Every structure is written in structure tokens, then in C-alpha cells.
């Protein structure tokens with residue numbers, strides 16, 4: 001069975017035409033599509049090694065119709081990490097990013113790791129958003145941040161790899177916390193069981209041993225063969 005920590009489900013959200021699909025395709029297939037393919041929803045898998053462990057990263061490329069989507073909400077629920085993309089050449093795409101972030105916080109009580117990508121930095125002459133603005137936003141929402149370009153293949157690998165490591169560590173932590181909680185519950189239920197046993201023992205009436213009774217003789221013989229078990233509370237040792 002595959003260890004669940006070895007699969008990272010990462011949701012990629014952002015305004016239409018912000019550059020989500022191009023970014024994912026550059027990372028997964030080292031390819032920049034010259035033709036614009038609108039609103040294609042797809043899942044891409046990239047396999048990498050993190051700390052010598054083989055990890056499969058599933059990237060969900062979510063089309064942004066701007067409308068309510070039950071599917072998107074489910075993906076927000078199930079995501080181990082979320083990437084928010086805006087284009088540095090589009091103020092509208094940054095506004096949309098704010099809305100998407102609000103949708104996420106409304107939907108999930110505990111946020112997964114989030115990373116912001118400001119893309120299309122190869123189009124420096126068309127820039128509408130300064131890098132400091134993206135940086136500031138990422139600090140406000142406690143996310144990672146990098147400016148990238150799918151077309152120029154700038155920072156793409158670094159952006160995804162750094163984030164995957166963060167998501168992986170977060171997932172391992174969550175799994176460990178769950179396992180510890182499970183162990184604690186088991187430990188808490190065990191003394192309860194012992195107490196119940198002790199309670200029933202103290203309630204039972206004690207009879208003088210009848211040494212002529214063959215069943216009791218048998219017990220005595222067994223006792224003699226074994227070391228007395230002193231740690232079993234509530235029992236009396238028959239000498």
C-alpha cells in the first residue's frame with residue numbers, strides 16, 4: 001500500500017488567463033504552449049524525491065469560471081496545499097486572488113500551506129504589480145511567494161519544489177499528530193479497563209481455600225510453577 005504522505009494533492013487556483021496551465025505544463029512537461037487553451041481542467045502528476053523519499057505531486061489545474069463550483073469546494077477541502085496564481089501584468093488577476101483566498105478561508109477552518117506565484121515576469125514592460133505587493137500579501141496571509149515566468153522558465157522548478165517540501169513536511173506533521181492522538185486514546189482506554197477488572201475483583205467474596213477441592217489444588221500447582229505476578233492489581237496471592 002502507498003504511504004499517504006507520499007502523495008501530495010495540490011490545488012492551483014487563479015483568475016482566468018493568469019497563467020496557471022502554462023506554469024503547470026512548464027513544471028511537469030518542460031513545455032510552454034504558445035496557443036492559449038482556455039479553461040481546461042486537468043490533473044498533472046510529477047514525481048520527485050524529497051529527503052530520499054519518492055513523492056507524487058498531483059497538481060489540479062482548476063478552471064476559474066468565477067461562479068460557485070461544488071467541485072472546487074471539494075478540492076479546497078481535500079487539498080494538502082494550495083497555489084494561488086496571478087499575473088504581474090494584471091491588477092484584475094490580483095483582485096481575483098484576494099477573492100479566491102477569502103473563499104478558501106470561508107471554506108476551511110484550518111488552512112493548508114499556501115503559495116502565491118506572480119507569473120509572466122518575462123513581460124517586464126507590461127508589469128502592473130510590483131514584486132513588493134506580492135511579497136507583502138504573502139506575509140499577511142502567511143504563505144510562500146515567488147515571481148516566476150512559465151514562458152521564460154524562470155523560477156518555475158524552484159517555486160514548485162520549495163512548496164512541495166513545505167506541503168510534505170506539513171502532511172508528515174499532521175499524520176504524526178493523528179497517530180499520537182490515536183495512541184493517547186488507546187492508553188486512556190486501557191487503565192479504564194484495568195480499573196473495571198479491579199472493581200470486579202474487590203467485589204467478589206473471598207472464600208477460604210478448600211485444599212481438598214481438585215480444581216483449587218490445580219490452581220495451587222500452577223501457581224507453584226510460575227513466578228508470582230505482583231503487578232496484577234487487586235489479586236491476592238495464595239501462599
Ligand SMILES: Nc1nc2c(ncn2[C@@H]2O[C@H](COP(=O)(O)OP(=O)(O)OP(=O)(O)O)[C@@H](O)[C@H]2O)c(=O)[nH]1
Pocket residue numbers: 014015016017018019020021022023033034035036037038039040062063064119120121122123148149150151152
Ligand atoms: N509572456 C508570457 N505569457 C504567458 C505566461 N504564462 C502564460 N502566458 C500566456 O497567458 C495566456 C493564459 O495562459 P494560461 O496558462 O492558459 O492561463 P490559465 O490561467 O490556465 O487560463 P484559464 O485556463 O483560462 O483559467 C496564454 O496566452 C499564455 O500563453 C508567461 O509566463 N509569460
Ligand SMILES: [Mg+2]
Pocket residue numbers: 020021022037038039040061063
Ligand atoms: Mg488553464
